[in-house]
Amino acid sequence: MTDYPMLHLLIDGEQISGDGRASEEVINPATEEVLGTLPHATSDDLDRALEAAQRGFHEWRKVSADKRSAILTKAANLIRERASEIGEALTREQGKPLAEGRGDALYSANLLEFYAQECRRIYGRTLVRPEGARAEVQYHPVGPVAGFAPWNFPAINVMRKIGGALAAGCSAIVKPSEETPASGIAMVQALLDAGVPGGAVQCVFGVPSEVSEQLLGSPIIRKLTFTGSTPVGKHLAKLAAEDLKITTMELGGHGPVLVFDDCDIDKAVETMVANKFRNAGQVCISPTRFLIEENSFARFRDRFTECAAAMSVGNGLDKGTDMGPMANARGLDNISKLIANAQDKGGKLLTGGERIGNQGFFHQPTVLSEVPLDADIMNEEPFGPVAIINPMSGEDAMIEEANRLPYGLAAYAWTNDPARRRRLAADVEAGMLAINTGGVSTVDAPFGGVKWSGYGSEDGREGVMACMIVKAIHEG
Numbered sequence: 001m002t003d004y005p006m007l008h009l010l011i012d013g014e015q016i017s018g019d020g021r022a023s024e025e026v027i028n029p030a031t032e033e034v035l036g037t038l039p040h041a042t043s044d045d046l047d048r049a050l051e052a053a054q055r056g057f058h059e060w061r062k063v064s065a066d067k068r069s070a071i072l073t074k075a076a077n078l079i080r081e082r083a084s085e086i087g088e089a090l091t092r093e094q095g096k097p098l099a100e101g102r103g104d105a106l107y108s109a110n111l112l113e114f115y116a117q118e119c120r121r122i123y124g125r126t127l128v129r130p131e132g133a134r135a136e137v138q139y140h141p142v143g144p145v146a147g148f149a150p151w152n153f154p155a156i157n158v159m160r161k162i163g164g165a166l167a168a169g170c171s172a173i174v175k176p177s178e179e180t181p182a183s184g185i186a187m188v189q190a191l192l193d194a195g196v197p198g199g200a201v202q203c204v205f206g207v208p209s210e211v212s213e214q215l216l217g218s219p220i221i222r223k224l225t226f227t228g229s230t231p232v233g234k235h236l237a238k239l240a241a242e243d244l245k246i247t248t249m250e251l252g253g254h255g256p257v258l259v260f261d262d263c264d265i266d267k268a269v270e271t272m273v274a275n276k277f278r279n280a281g282q283v284c285i286s287p288t289r290f291l292i293e294e295n296s297f298a299r300f301r302d303r304f305t306e307c308a309a310a311m312s313v314g315n316g317l318d319k320g321t322d323m324g325p326m327a328n329a330r331g332l333d334n335i336s337k338l339i340a341n342a343q344d345k346g347g348k349l350l351t352g353g354e355r356i357g358n359q360g361f362f363h364q365p366t367v368l369s370e371v372p373l374d375a376d377i378m379n380e381e382p383f384g385p386v387a388i389i390n391p392m393s394g395e396d397a398m399i400e401e402a403n404r405l406p407y408g409l410a411a412y413a414w415t416n417d418p419a420r421r422r423r424l425a426a427d428v429e430a431g432m433l434a435i436n437t438g439g440v441s442t443v444d445a446p447f448g449g450v451k452w453s454g455y456g457s458e459d460g461r462e463g464v465m466a467c468m469i470v471k472a473i474h475e476g
């Protein structure tokens with residue numbers, strides 16, 4: 001095991017540590033021990049980062065697409081080489097099992113490599129006019145980007161904020177979560193080590209509301225990209241609107257899973273149990289409301305409950321751990337309240353329902369069934385290891401329930417009827433729909449939501465284009 005790394009800010013290529021700055025402790029959610037001390041950026045630090053981001057933008061935007069691509073590819077390879085140590089630090093600060101921690105780092109490397117390839121394919125178009133005149137449609141980087149990333153995928157979320165921006169030729173200032181800083185620092189350091197200029201990619205920490213107010217209050221920042229809860233997203237979108245900054249919002253979800261009688265129920269259970277309890281359910285695309293067609297309900301419910309109860313919960317660093325602790329105490333409190341409320345409203349608790357021990361934020365994988373619509377958990381994102389399994393009858397009613405909430409991030413369906421698949425694709429209100437699979441996140445496909453789950457996409461070609469502006473050039 002390697003030691004948890006020293007924590008610092010990365011401003012204009014310089015590692016900046018304490019020196020009398022305000023700071024906070026980073027806690028291991030499996031043991032509640034202090035892992036390290038994280039310095040907060042002062043207001044002067046943030047001004048310096050803004051100035052550097054402006055300078056870094058003008059430097060980086062002029063780097064040819066070939067060279068940019070080579071530097072980003074090199075950074076992706078550095079992250080791969082460092083994936084084991086990044087994964088260990090990530091498990092310590094966030095809690096997820098080691099394989100998932102390492103997977104977080106590797107997905108980030110793959111995403112960066114995809115962006116590195118994509119930045120060579122930013123095509124404009126030519127509009128031919130009579131007598132040699134013409135117009136051109138060109139794409140240009142929007143300018144310095146501010147990105148705020150949460151703690152649930154500490155490396156991936158940071159890479160989603162900075163990878164597309166850098167590929168587009170923008171500079172970026174990212175604020176990873178203060179609860180999981182080491183993985184974010186490691187992403188930015190790999191980019192600096194690969195040759196991205198110090199002003200083009202920077203990493204800051206602080207009191208989130210203060211950092212976002214100062215960065216978004218500056219005319220230097222031309223784009224905001226945020227991942228986190230819907231209330232914070234709405235607040236930041238308003239701040240960005242003051243200066244008409246472009247925004248990408250990746251917010252909460254309440255994933256419906258429509259399971260039809262005509263599907264392979266065993267495969268659906270096996271896939272969705274793993275999906276539900278990955279990262280202790282703290283995933284924006286987590287499947288939450290399982291809507292099961294009547295004839296399959298008992299079989300799906302019983303098999304799913306059996307598999308959930310058999311999961312091994314423990315320290316993510318220990319071999320054989322299927323699910324780690326929740327990442328923080330407030331998540332634990334939140335799901336305890338939601339589970340109690342669901343039972344008060346008449347929902348049945350089939351397995352789990354309790355915190356495990358009193359040290360570390362461990363919670364049992366939990367299955368609730370026949371939960372009425374007025375229970376809080378049917379309306380609020382639980383962001384924890386809880387599945388709700390309810391019987392339903394008829395495709396129309398299932399789609400209506402899937403669309404009932406204001407969220408629309410990921411939805412899942414299990415059916416072998418081709419005509420139904422097309423209807424679901426048309427009618428389910430979601431940014432991503434997985435049919436007969438658990439996966440909705442791949443580096444080459446856009447990742448994003450609709451309604452209160454946000455707007456704009458990360459990953460895929462869309463992740464780069466989201467950091468570009470379009471310009472029409474008319475030549476006589």
Ligand code: NAD
Pocket residue numbers: 148149150151152176177178208209210212213227228229230232235236250251252253283284330381382383
């Ligand atoms: P939160 O919205 O308070 O915080 C999410 C992230 O945003 C944190 O990393 C935090 O540092 C940052 N943040 C908070 N206020 C900010 C501000 N004013 N300016 C800039 N950044 C700010 O939520 P939480 O308590 O950490 O997590 C619980 C809820 O957040 C969940 O219910 C879920 O909806 C949501 N969440 C969603 C995702 C996602 O992937 N979409 C990830 C993490 C959390």
